[in-house]
Amino acid sequence: MQRLIATLSGLALAGAMSTAQAADVTVGGKNFTEQQILASMTSQYLDELGYDVDSRAGMGSAVLRQAQENGQIDLYWEYTGTSLINYNDISERLDPEETYARVKELDAEKGLVWLAPSAANNTYALAMRADDAEERGIHSLSALAEAVNAGVELSFGLNAEFYARDDGWRPLQEAYEFRVGRRDVSRMDSGLVYQALRDGQVDVGLVFATDGRIPAFDFHVLEDDRNFFPAYALTPVIREETLTQFPELEAQLNALSALLDDETMAELNARVDVERETIEDVAEGFLRANDLL
Known part of the structure; x- marks a missing residue:
């Protein structure tokens, strides 16, 4: 499998990314429990599928986004509302479907592809x-x-x-x-x-x-039956260049996304934050329970 070379440099990334490494896919994650679980889950899943994976969790949101735009991170899980409001400066109130469509369109101009959104909405x-x-x-x-x-x-x-x-x-x-x-x-x-x-x-x-x-x-x-709260649908986002090289990633990541909803993520988060299980064990257990390992 042809390898992607990511040269990781710059002051903003020096602490989290100190050395350049070769990998088919570099998976990123933010610095809180939910994101660390997802980064571990995705890395273990792709490793099982035969990719050479470099996992880079624990990054700040803005730094992680910049790293992806710069080609240093291939994919990570982002929230639709975060991209809409924080990265694209859209203050217009949109329903969940409109929010997804808008960020998909806007981020495509930056070489980023939003795959299928999960039913997990961390709003x-x-x-x-x-x-x-x-x-x-x-x-x-x-x-x-x-x-x-x-x-x-x-x-x-x-x-x-x-x-x-x-x-x-x-x-x-x-x-x-x-x-x-x-x-x-x-x-x-x-x-x-x-x-x-x-x-x-x-x-x-x-x-x-x-x-x-x-x-x-x-x-x-309580159900937000008038869609007041902004949508923060948890979605895999991948660089267009990476997806072109490995087009099968779309179906593979969409299959993982389809398994996630609010209840599932809350239970996984609780196993780490309340029951004190390790992030790696929780991620592995989820994948095994769903026959992905």
């Missing part, structure tokens, strides 16, 4: 304790709005950023046509929101949809 969400949501019959944001408007007393835990931002708490209430008084909203660090919700100090909390604490703490994520 903001509101969650309740599962037993409480069931008892109250609240399973969506529309149902939450109906309960608030009917006078049901509910307390909310939000991080300070979401409470204040222009596309955060205020416009969410406007989109779903309900209003919560300030006395019913507690602002706290994101990590404390999970604890407060688990311990019953608040009834509704702001979470990230694939966070491992959601299944670990038995939370129910």
